[in-house]
Amino acid sequence: MTEPHDDFDDEDVAAETNQVRRGRVTAAPAPPRRRAAPIVPEQNIAGRALIFVIAIMTFLSCLTLGAVSLVRDTASMWESQISREATIQIRPRDGLDMEQALVDASRIASGFAGVRSATVVDRAATSRLLEPWLGAGLNIDDLPVPRLVVVTIDESYPPDFDSMRSLLASEIPTSSLDDHRTWVDRLVAMARTTVTIGLSVLVLMLSATVLSVVFATRGAMAGNGHIIEVLHFVGAEARFIAAEFRRHFLLTGMKGALVGGVLAVLVFVGFGWWSSRNLATPEADQATALFGNFAIGLSGYLGVGLIVLLIGALTAATSHFTVVRYLSEIDLSQQASD
Numbered sequence: 032m033t034e035p036h037d038d039f040d041d042e043d044v045a046a047e048t049n050q051v052r053r054g055r056v057t058a059a060p061a062p063p064r065r066r067a068a069p070i071v072p073e074q075n076i077a078g079r080a081l082i083f084v085i086a087i088m089t090f091l092s093c094l095t096l097g098a099v100s101l102v103r104d105t106a107s108m109w110e111s112q113i114s115r116e117a118t119i120q121i122r123p124r125d126g127l128d129m130e131q132a133l134v135d136a137s138r139i140a141s142g143f144a145g146v147r148s149a150t151v152v153d154r155a156a157t158s159r160l161l162e163p164w165l166g167a168g169l170n171i172d173d174l175p176v177p178r179l180v181v182v183t184i185d186e187s188y189p190p191d192f193d194s195m196r197s198l199l200a201s202e203i204p205t206s207s208l209d210d211h212r213t214w215v216d217r218l219v220a221m222a223r224t225t226v227t228i229g230l231s232v233l234v235l236m237l238s239a240t241v242l243s244v245v246f247a248t249r250g251a252m253a254g255n256g257h258i259i260e261v262l263h264f265v266g267a268e269a270r271f272i273a274a275e276f277r278r279h280f281l282l283t284g285m286k287g288a289l290v291g292g293v294l295a296v297l298v299f300v301g302f303g304w305w306s307s308r309n310l311a312t313p314e315a316d317q318a319t320a321l322f323g324n325f326a327i328g329l330s331g332y333l334g335v336g337l338i339v340l341l342i343g344a345l346t347a348a349t350s351h352f353t354v355v356r357y358l359s360e361i362d363l364s365q366q367a368s369d
Contacts, residue, residue, distance in 0.1 A: 081247045082287040088240040089291025089342050092233055093335045097299055099229035100331040106222030113211045113218070117192070119149075119180040122205040132203050133178055139198055140182045145190035152179040237345065244280060244346045248353040260361060273354040277347045284346025285339075292339040299327055 119136045123129060137149040152160075157176060158169050165174075184190060196208040259272060327334075 081243065081283055082290070084243050085240060085284055085287025085342060085346065086291040086294075088236050088243070089288045089338060090294050091291075092236045092240075092338050092342070093292055093295030094298065095229050095233045095236065096334045096338060097295065097327045097331050099226050099233075100327050100334060102225045102229070103222060104328065106218055106225075109218055110215055110222075113215050114186055115183060117182040117184055117208060117210045119182060119199065120177045120207050120209065121180070121203060122177045122207075123175045124205050127205060129178055132206070133180060136180045136199060136203055136206055139202065140180065140195060143190040143195050145185045145188045147183045147185055150181045150183070152181060237342070240342055241345055241349050244284070244349040245353055248276060248280065248350045249357075259358075269355055269358045272358065273351050276354045277351040280350035281343060281347035285343040288339040288342040288346075292335050295335055296332065299331065 117140075119140060121129065121132050121136060133151045137151055140146055140149040154171055157171055157178065161169055161171070161176065192208060192210045199206045199208055262272060
């Protein structure tokens with residue numbers, strides 16, 4: 032009676048072991064690891080639309096900030112120039128020696144403390160001032176054109192304008208002194224009003240951006256509501272879920288804000304280049320007189336960077352608070368059902 036034996040004897044086992052050692056027989060491949068999908072989809076139509084909206088809002092916000100900065104700097108320049116000077120105007124009259132009257136007015140003004148200089152505007156300069164309205168080749172002796180004396184004053188210690196005005200009126204009856212205080216007050220009021228309007232528009236644009244992010248966050252949560260609820264119910268903390276949304280919308284907001292900020296900087300650089308290339312044209316002279324050279328300066332560019340960072344931070348913070356509130360509503364509804 033023979034003993035039962037296995038199908039594989041010792042020789043077969045040894046041969047199979049050698050084959051494994053030589054690499055002819057390989058172990059079964061491990062199943063592929065599944066990549067964890069993010070809670071918030073990285074690329075979708077709503078996300079691209081939100082980037083586009085944020086870029087537009089950032090572009091308009093930066094343009095508004097640049098315009099406010101330009102108006103403020105130009106108004107400050109006007110105010111500084113006006114406050115440094117006063118003007119003595121002498122109107123022509125029969126029997127009046129205009130040249131002597133100009134010399135006397137310059138002498139009277141120079142005698143007051145706080146006056147740095149008194150300069151008579153000569154005939155050629157007066158003709159150039161009237162050229163845009165009366166044309167070239169004007170002979171001012173044929174017209175009753177007032178003559179001017181420009182008085183440069185010390186801004187820190189201005190002269191006594193009332194006394195100067197009284198003395199001029201007594202010695203030169205056709206003279207009048209304009210210290211430009213009325214124009215300075217109007218200019219300051221206009222600049223403050225413009226800055227207030229610009230900042231109000233900027234606040235409205237930032238508010239619209241926040242509302243856009245709120246709706247986008249609500250839409251993303253609605254599309255992934257079942258996943259969020261499951262994660263929340265199995266023990267995922269609200270901070271974890273909110274951090275995922277905050278990270279996603281921070282990247283989205285920074286992408287859109289950077290695009291809008293770069294476009295705004297290109298616009299400012301383009302206007303500055305155009306202004307520098309057309310300095311000798313009448314159009315550029317008028318624009319420069321009103322708005323300067325369209326250069327917003329270092330403060331303007333720093334403001335653009337601040338707007339970009341602010342919009343990115345607002346986007347992240349808005350999505351965070353929206354998610355936390357949404358999860359709180361889920362908890363309240365669950366407690367009410369229990």
